[in-house]
């Protein structure tokens with residue numbers, strides 16, 4: 238069995254004077270939630286459009302569920318649900334009529350999936366209200382319901398939280414988590430805000446100027462962004478004993494050349510330094526370190542953080 242739902246090899250898209258995608262090798266494992274992060278214009282939509290068959294690449298290949306020929310790709314794309322460039326809604330129709338229209342257009346048998354899917358996204362009680370009168374969050378949930386018709390195994394969402402208020406972001410996140418957890422659906426979700434993906438994604442791909450700079454797991458991202466007290470002392474062995482005995486924690490690491498990383502008591506740096514000094518240790522360096530998510534991202538793409 239192929240473990241990857243999506244694999245692109247050297248995927249390239251050239252518009253007149255520039256590369257929207259430049260030899261992208263992306264891998265998305267079955268069962269994962271892949272956060273695709275990049276600034277506006279980085280190339281996210283271009284990749285998503287190619288994967289879903291809305292655009293053709295200039296070079297490279299797309300492999301979906303282990304299949305890569307044009308004929309097989311057409312068939313495997315039926316296993317994908319997507320929201321691209323906003324949800325595909327009929328503004329003058331109710332939620333039920335929207336789903337029913339999409340069900341008929343796509344030839345999905347059985348009416349009962351309409352009520353079931355609306356219940357799943359929490360829109361079962363919207364009655365006669367038409368989609369144009371829905372809040373943005375409701376529109377996005379209706380878009381998700383449309384994408385879920387046909388029980389896809391792979392869900393592709395292009396900036397689904399763009400413009401949503403914080404509650405809308407939380408609602409969408411919880412729905413996606415549930416789909417992943419309960420139905421094992423693999424998800425590719427793009428955003429230009431890393432913190433919006435952070436409580437959701439299990440894997441990340443960072444794209445910048447059409448190049449996939451890095452793919453990493455949540456654990457790798459957390460390790461890179463973890464906050465700690467950087468301490469350089471003359472005797473790290475003794476400092477470790479003091480930290481364990483007097484501060485009651487083992488959440489520290491001794492790294493090279495007498496440098497320690499203490500992951501606890503970040504809010505009490507004075508207490509830590511006073512304690513070490515009172516035990517006769519010579520403190521050569523002492524400072525809080527680590528990065529927050531957005532500064533990790535801006536640094537990674539070579540930018541300067543503003544604000």
Ligand SMILES: Nc1ncnc2c1ncn2[C@@H]1O[C@H](COP(=O)(O)OP(=O)(O)OP(=O)(O)O)[C@@H](O)[C@H]1O
Pocket residue numbers: 252253256257275276277278279280281282283284396429
């Ligand atoms: N049809 C097109 N013709 C010419 N250039 C295009 C076309 N579509 C996209 N581009 C360019 O390709 C680059 C990548 O665009 P893309 O829409 O994929 O970025 P994105 O990461 O999805 O950003 P956004 O969040 O703004 O949609 C941009 O420089 C864009 O201007």
